[in-house]
Every structure is written in structure tokens, then in C-alpha cells.
Amino acid sequence: MKPPQRGRGGGVRGGRGLARGGEGSAVRGSGRGGESGRGRGPGRVKSESDGGIKGGSKVLVTPHRHAGVFVAKSKADALVTKNLVPGEIIYNEKRIFVQNEDRSTVEYRVWNPHRSKLADAITTGVDNIWIKPGVKVLYLGASSGYTVSHVSDIVGPEGCVYAVEHSDICGKVLMNMAEKRTNVIPIIEDARHPAKYRMLVGMVDIIFSDVNHPEQAKILSLNASYFLKSGGHFMISIKANSIDSTIAAETVYQMEVEKLQMEELRPTEILHLDSCEEKHACVFGGYRLPRK
Amino acid sequence: MAMYVLYESSSGYALLEVHGLDEIGQNTEAVRTSVSDLSRFGRVVQLTAFHPFESALDALNQVNAVSEGVMTDELRSFLELNLPKVKEGKKPKFSLGLAEPKLGSHIFEATKIPCQSNEFVLELLRGVRQHFDRFIKDLKPGDLEKSQLGLAHSYSRAKVKFNVNRVDNMVIQAIFLLDTLDKDINSFAMRVREWYSWHFPELVKIVNDNYLYARVSKMIDDKSKLTEDHIPMLTEVLGDEDKAKEVIEAGKASMGQDLSPLDLINVQTFAQRVMDLADYRKKLYDYLVTKMSDIAPNLAALIGEMVGARLISHAGSLTNLAKCPSSTLQILGAEKALFRALKTRGNTPKYGLIFHSSFIGRASAKNKGRIARYLANKCSIASRIDCFADGATTAFGEKLREQVEERLEFYDKGVAPRKNVDVMKEVIENLQKQDEEGKEPVDASAKKSKKKKAKGEEEEEEVVAMEEDKSEKKKKKEKRKMETAEENEKSEKKKTKKSKPGGEEETDDGHSTKKKKKKSKTAE
Numbered sequence: 108m109k110p111p112q113r114g115r116g117g118g119v120r121g122g123r124g125l126a127r128g129g130e131g132s133a134v135r136g137s138g139r140g141g142e143s144g145r146g147r148g149p150g151r152v153k154s155e156s157d158g159g160i161k162g163g164s165k166v167l168v169t170p171h172r173h174a175g176v177f178v179a180k181s182k183a184d185a186l187v188t189k190n191l192v193p194g195e196i197i198y199n200e201k202r203i204f205v206q207n208e209d210r211s212t213v214e215y216r217v218w219n220p221h222r223s224k225l226a227d228a229i230t231t232g233v234d235n236i237w238i239k240p241g242v243k244v245l246y247l248g249a250s251s252g253y254t255v256s257h258v259s260d261i262v263g264p265e266g267c268v269y270a271v272e273h274s275d276i277c278g279k280v281l282m283n284m285a286e287k288r289t290n291v292i293p294i295i296e297d298a299r300h301p302a303k304y305r306m307l308v309g310m311v312d313i314i315f316s317d318v319n320h321p322e323q324a325k326i327l328s329l330n331a332s333y334f335l336k337s338g339g340h341f342m343i344s345i346k347a348n349s350i351d352s353t354i355a356a357e358t359v360y361q362m363e364v365e366k367l368q369m370e371e372l373r374p375t376e377i378l379h380l381d382s383c384e385e386k387h388a389c390v391f392g393g394y395r396l397p398r399k
Numbered sequence: 400m401a402m403y404v405l406y407e408s409s410s411g412y413a414l415l416e417v418h419g420l421d422e423i424g425q426n427t428e429a430v431r432t433s434v435s436d437l438s439r440f441g442r443v444v445q446l447t448a449f450h451p452f453e454s455a456l457d458a459l460n461q462v463n464a465v466s467e468g469v470m471t472d473e474l475r476s477f478l479e480l481n482l483p484k485v486k487e488g489k490k491p492k493f494s495l496g497l498a499e500p501k502l503g504s505h506i507f508e509a510t511k512i513p514c515q516s517n518e519f520v521l522e523l524l525r526g527v528r529q530h531f532d533r534f535i536k537d538l539k540p541g542d543l544e545k546s547q548l549g550l551a552h553s554y555s556r557a558k559v560k561f562n563v564n565r566v567d568n569m570v571i572q573a574i575f576l577l578d579t580l581d582k583d584i585n586s587f588a589m590r591v592r593e594w595y596s597w598h599f600p601e602l603v604k605i606v607n608d609n610y611l612y613a614r615v616s617k618m619i620d621d622k623s624k625l626t627e628d629h630i631p632m633l634t635e636v637l638g639d640e641d642k643a644k645e646v647i648e649a650g651k652a653s654m655g656q657d658l659s660p661l662d663l664i665n666v667q668t669f670a671q672r673v674m675d676l677a678d679y680r681k682k683l684y685d686y687l688v689t690k691m692s693d694i695a696p697n698l699a700a701l702i703g704e705m706v707g708a709r710l711i712s713h714a715g716s717l718t719n720l721a722k723c724p725s726s727t728l729q730i731l732g733a734e735k736a737l738f739r740a741l742k743t744r745g746n747t748p749k750y751g752l753i754f755h756s757s758f759i760g761r762a763s764a765k766n767k768g769r770i771a772r773y774l775a776n777k778c779s780i781a782s783r784i785d786c787f788a789d790g791a792t793t794a795f796g797e798k799l800r801e802q803v804e805e806r807l808e809f810y811d812k813g814v815a816p817r818k819n820v821d822v823m824k825e826v827i828e829n830l831q832k833q834d835e836e837g838k839e840p841v842d843a844s845a846k847k848s849k850k851k852k853a854k855g856e857e858e859e860e861e862v863v864a865m866e867e868d869k870s871e872k873k874k875k876k877e878k879r880k881m882e883t884a885e886e887n888e889k890s891e892k893k894k895t896k897k898s899k900p901g902g903e904e905e906t907d908d909g910h911s912t913k914k915k916k917k918k919s920k921t922a923e
Binding site for chain 2 (some may be wrong): 267271279285293303332333334396
């Protein structure tokens with residue numbers, strides 16, 4: 108039986124209930140690994156949802172090669188980002204508290220590659236994600252805002268994330284999240300018509316697209332022509348079955364890459380994300396890059 | 400020929416004039432190279448006019464219009480004011496570049512200003528967007544983002560139909576405050592009793608109620624001044640003449656010590672405070688009742704405002720309460736007992752917060768568990784209706800309450816309760832009757848949606864459904880039922896335009912649209 112989210116009836120509750128209030132005790136993940144998240148009853152089931160980190164162990168947090176991202180090393184490594192809004196979590200992810208020399212705690216949130224394609228790309232070993240502190244990101248297909256929250260952690264207070272999501276239900280969750288994080292600008296609108304939200308978006312450095320639509324290349328290029336600066340970068344996640352489920356995945360990726368190249372979106376890296384999901388790939392590239 | 404460009408930003412409309420670039424050539428490459436360099440671009444494009452939005456509401460209107468491609472009056476007056484006049488019959492010597500051709504045709508129809516939106520214009524607009532904060536001198540670096548943020552929030556809220564009145568956070572806070580207030584009033588009242596008993600100890604035994612005690616002590620003030628004349632006043636407060644006489648008697652023979660006037664004033668002020676707090680608590684309770692009827696009328700009609708509010712606050716929000724299965728709702732509030740029982744493999748608790756509704760008390764010991772489960776199921780239904788349906792009607796809640804009563808009677812006397820299908824049908828009929836009495840009758844679509852409703856009921860019964868949806872989980876059934884309830888409530892709300900196509904859609908596509916809706920909901 109899944110315990111209700113806000114544990115107020117006391118009882119045994121890991122993570123949220125106890126960790127809130129910022130206990131400064133050394134370094135710990137939140138307790139009760141398997142319980143929070145899926146909650147498959149009292150039995151501890153090793154689910155994919157915990158992102159690889161076990162509770163209560165000693166953890167060492169070091170910066171990742173990509174600026175703004177960190178790695179938490181313990182028995183199993185995990186990707187984490189520094190929480191922009193300490194004390195708030197989006198949906199049951201674990202938090203890691205690290206104590207500094209001056210006794211202040213820094214809070215990190217675990218980033219689960221099974222839930223987020225960007226995290227998957229990072230753990231698979233992409234060269235450059237282009238998202239770093241201070242940049243402006245346009246995120247198409249923000250959904251409930253899980254990855255958006257981590258991107259917002261990375262870009263920090265100087266950067267900003269324009270999160271575009273069409274669905275009402277996800278939009279509500281996204282907006283709740285955006286109320287706490289002031290660098291996320293929620294736009295509940297169809298990404299196929301960037302003209303509709305042109306008043307709300309400035310020029311961005313990076314476009315991140317996770318819309319899974321057969322015409323996603325066109326959507327990306329249209330948005331880029333409105334909002335992506337020259338020399339800016341993009342990342343697009345391709346689900347082969349969304350484009351065309353009858354042909355081979357490799358062919359689909361090639362087709363998408365060609366469509367992008369016709370619109371001045373030059374791919375620099377293509378990553379196959381097979382560790383967490385099948386038939387998914389990620390393409391990174393640049394827009395109107397100067398000819399060398 | 401002069402060329403202007405209109406740029407819509409979140410802080411206002413900007414009109415810019417394009418120099419230097421050959422109009423006939425309209426060379427996009429040239430624009431691109433100039434864009435990258437601000438100083439060069441600054442010579443190509445210059446700001447003619449900027450019209451900031453008057454207020455947040457004004458900005459929201461503008462952004463809505465812009466997203467539809469419609470021209471507002473403000474935009475029109477801005478353009479007519481700042482662009483050269485278009486003379487009748489003569490060909491205008493300028494043109495206006497826009498991002499969207501639809502808006503362009505609107506503007507042209509209304510004001511005869513020629514508009515164009517080709518690649519050239521789009522490149523120019525890119526440049527403007529990139530360097531916009533340099534063009535407008537009053538804008539400081541963070542301002543543009545802030546205005547974007549505010550505008551985006553209000554735009555998105557309108558899109559998801561965010562209703563301020565239906566914020567369940569108010570109820571959660573109110574319930575917490577109510578509990579805190581109760582504790583505080585109690586401790587203060589105890590304090591008053593102790594304090595005043597130094598002066599008049601016997602009063603404690605005569606007046607038991609805290610609130611009354613405070614009032615009486617304030618009225619009596621100094622007990623030596625008590626006379627027969629005070630009886631009417633005391634009777635008014637205590638409600639009982641005998642008690643009033645007792646008080647007077649006790650006052651005469653009291654053992655308590657005298658208090659100085661200053662001390663008495665202090666006690667009085669404190670007693671007044673307690674009374675004020677108690678009055679405020681009453682007002683808060685009324686506020687809670689009103690709020691509950693706004694955000695969760697069915698839940699309130701079924702189990703009462705207090706229990707309903709407690710459930711919502713325990714779950715965290717109305718949406719959380721609606722999401723959890725009814726077995727969770729049944730033992731919300733008894734987590735400690737639950738997990739202890741699960742660990743030691745004992746018996747799990749039968750009820751949590753639900754216990755405080757009147758129904759559980761009325762069941763015999765054997766049936767308490769059954770009623771608790773039944774009640775939790777109905778509460779789940781009620782909370783889901785409240786969370787996802789558009790209208791605020793208590794019709795469902797009342798019928799659900801009747802069902803619980805019937806179930807209680809069944810355990811008592813063996814009177815068979817009505818089937819759920821029939822009860823729900825009644826509710827829908829009543830709602831439709833109300834609608835027919837209203838202005839626009841929706842017979843056709845109503846009947847169609849009624850049929851759908853009847854179909855929905857059959858599935859809701861735990862009987863093996865004849866439809867293809869029998870494999871759906873119970874929650875999905877509920878949600879679909881809510882959707883059909885939604886359809887009906889929409890029709891009730893006289894939104895004929897929406898309900899008619901909605902009703903036709905359903906009967907045409909059958910279950911396909913519903914399945915689509917379900918898929919989007921499970922994506923949560």
C-alpha cells in the first residue's frame with residue numbers, strides 16, 4: 108500500500124517527512140530507498156526509480172565534466188544537480204545533503220536517467236550538452252517538468268528556462284513547479300506555432316526538444332528560426348517509433364538528421380540511448396554555425 | 400520606400416524603422432551578418448516608438464490577441480499614431496513588417512497599412528529580439544525576463560482555466576489554523592480560570608464551559624460588588640436563573656482573596672481576549688464551511704466539512720486525495736497503526752480519519768469495517784467528481800450520502816439498497832431537468848450523453864461489463880464517468896456550443912475519443 112505523499116500521521120516515513128527541515132547530520136541520502144517512489148508495499152523491491160543510490164550511505168559529491176552537473180559517488184554513482192529551491196522536490200526524488208566547512212548544508216537532487224533523456228545522454232557520455240549556468244534554454248515538450256527542474260537547477264538564477272507544454276494536465280503540474288522556481292517560465296501552448304507565444308520568449312542560447320511528434324524536425328526548425336540565436340545549439344530526442352514504426356530505427360535517425368540539416372541545424376553528435384530505453388536517440392548540434 | 404517592423408514584446412509594442420538595407424534587394428544574408436554586430440544593427444534598425452502595456456490585465460489581453468492573430472484597439476491606435484498616414488487612393492509609401500501574416504491581413508483590412516512577413520522580415524525580427532533590451536533604454540537587464548515570467552504565468556493560467564476560488568490550499572491552511580486555535584483557546588481559557596479563581600474559586604465549579612466562564616468573570620469583575628441586581632444579567636449569560644442565584648450566593652461566602660483594581664483589569668483584558676479568540680474561531684469555521692462548498696461540495700455533502708477538510712489536508716491537496724485509491728482513503732490518518740500491523744502481520748486498522756463521520760458510529764460493531772470501506776469508496780467517488788468536474792454541484796454528494804444511509808439500513812433491517820446505476824441515473828436526470836428549466840434545452844445531446852452515462856454505469860458495477868472497456872482499471876472508469884458527468888455538467892452550464900459537438904463526437908467516434916482522453920490522463 109502506498110503511503111500518502113504528505114506524511115503527517117507519523118509512522119515510518121523516509122525521505123520527505125524527515126529530511127525536510129534540513130538536518131545537518133553528515134552526509135546522507137534519504138532513507139527507505141525502495142519505499143518512496145513506487146511504494147510496492149513493505150517488501151523492498153529494487154526499482155529503477157531510485158536512480159541508483161541507496162539510502163543512508165556515505166556519499167561524495169564531485170562536479171561533473173559538464174558545468175552545473177555533479178556526480179554523487181557511493182556504492183552506486185548517481186547524477187545530481189544542485190537544488191535551486193532547497194527543501195522542495197518535484198516528485199519523490201532523493202536528495203543528498205552535503206555539509207560544507209562552514210556547517211552550511213548544500214542540497215542536491217538525484218537525476219534519474221530512466222525518467223529523463225538528458226540525464227540518460229549525460230550518463231551515456233555526450234561530449235557537450237551546452238546547458239550551463241547562465242544560459243537561456245527553450246524547452247519544447249516540458250511535460251510535468253521533471254527534466255525542466257533539473258535544467259533550471261543547472262542554469263541557475265541568471266539563466267532561464269522557457270518551458271513549452273501543450274497538455275492541460277501536465278501544464279498544471281508544470282505551473283505549480285514554476286511558481287516555486289522563478290527561472291522557469293511556463294508556456295502552455297502548442298509548440299508547432301511559435302508565433303503564438305512569440306511575445307513571451309526572448310532570444311535563447313539552446314533549444315531542447317522532447318516532443319516525440321512525427322514533424323518534430325519542422326517544429327524544431329520553426330522555433331529555431333524565431334528564437335534560437337545564430338551560433339546557438341540544440342538537442343532533439345528522437346523516438347524511432349513516434350516518427351515511423353515500420354522502418355528500422357537507424358533509418359529513422361538518418362531521416363531526421365537530414366531534415367535538420369536542410370534547415371541549417373547542423374548535427375554534431377548523435378547518441379543512441381539504449382541503456383534506459385529502446386530505439387531512442389539524441390541528436391546534438393548547432394544552428395547557423397559559422398563556416399570554419 | 401520606408402520599411403517599418405513591428406515587434407511585440409511582453410512589456411509592450413515596439414515599432415522600428417529599417418534603414419540602409421536595400422528594400423528591393425531584401426537580402427537576408429546581409430541582415431544576418433548585421434544582426435551579429437549590435438552597432439551595425441543599430442544603424443540598420445532604429446526604434447521609432449515604444450508603447451508599454453498599461454497593466455498586467457492589458458498585457459494579457461494583448462498576448463491573447465497576438466496568439467490568435469487578431470489586432471487589438473491598442474495596437475491599432477499605436478500603429479496609426481506612429482506610422483505615416485495612409486492617404487485614400489494613393490499607394491502608401493511604406494510597408495510594415497510582421498512576424499505573422501494573419502495579423503498582417505487583419506491590420507491591412509482595418510487600416511490599409513500594407514504588411515509583409517517574408518524571410519527578410521523574420522531575419523530583422525530575430526535581430527530585434529536579440530538586441531531588444533538595448534533598444535529600449537528604460538528596460539533594465541532583468542526587467543524583460545520578469546515581465547515575460549509574469550505574462551507567461553497569467554497566459555498559462557488562463558489556458559488551464561485556473562480558478563482562484565477553487566484553490567484547495569485555503570482549506571488546508573484553515574484546518575490547521577482551526578486546530579491550533581482550539582489548542583490555544585483551551586490553554587488560555589484554563590489560564591483565565593486559574594487566575595480568576597485566586598479571587599473567586601467557587602465560580603469554577605458552577606460554570607463549566609470555558610467561554611461562559613470568561614464572559615461571567617468579565618461581567619462579575621469584583622465579587623464583593625455582586626448583588627441581587629446582577630441576577631438578570633447573569634441569567635442572560637448563563638441561561639439559567641438558578642445558576643445565577645448560585646453565583647451570587649457563592650460570591651457572598653467566597654473564600655477567595657481580594658484583587659486590586661489593576662489586577663482585576665488585567666484579568667478582564669485577558670478574559671476579553673479569550674472571548675475574541677473564540678468568536679474568531681466561529682468565524683473561521685464558517686469560512687471553512689464556505690470554502691469547502693466551493694472547492695469540494697460533494698465531499699462536504701457526503702461526510703461533512705470538517706472530516707472532508709481533514710482528509711484533504713492529510714492527503715496534501717484535493718488532487719492527491721482524488722488520485723489515491725479508496726483503500727488508502729479508508730485508513731488515511733491511521734498510518735502508524737497500519738504500518739505497525741503490516742510489519743507484525745497483525746490486523747490492519749479499519750478506519751482512519753473517516754471514523755469521525757457520523758456513519759461509522761451508527762453501525763454495529765460487526766459492520767463498522769464494512770461501512771468504513773463502503774464510505775471510503777463513496778468518498779473517493781465524491782472527491783474525484785469534485786477534483787475533475789467543472790461545475791460546483793452537491794447533487795452527487797447528496798445522492799451518495801443517501802446510498803450510505805441505505806446501506807446502513809440494510810445492515811440494520813435487511814432492506815435491500817438501490818443499485819448504484821439507478822441512483823446515478825436519478826442524479827443525471829435531476830441535473831438535466833434543471834437544465835431544461837433553464838434557457839437553452841439540450842435534448843438531443845443530453846439524451847445521447849445520457850445513453851453514454853447509462854453505459855458508463857453498467858461498467859461501474861463490478862459486474863462483468865459487456866463493453867470492450869472491461870479491462871480498464873476502476874480509476875479509469877471513475878474518470879470516464881467523471882468525463883460523462885462533465886459532459887452533463889457542461890450541458891447544464893448552458894454551454895450548448897461545446898456540449899453539442901461534444902455529444903456528437905462521442906456517439907460518432909464511440910470510445911476512441913474517450914480512450915484518447917484516458918491516455919492523456921494516465922500520462923500524469
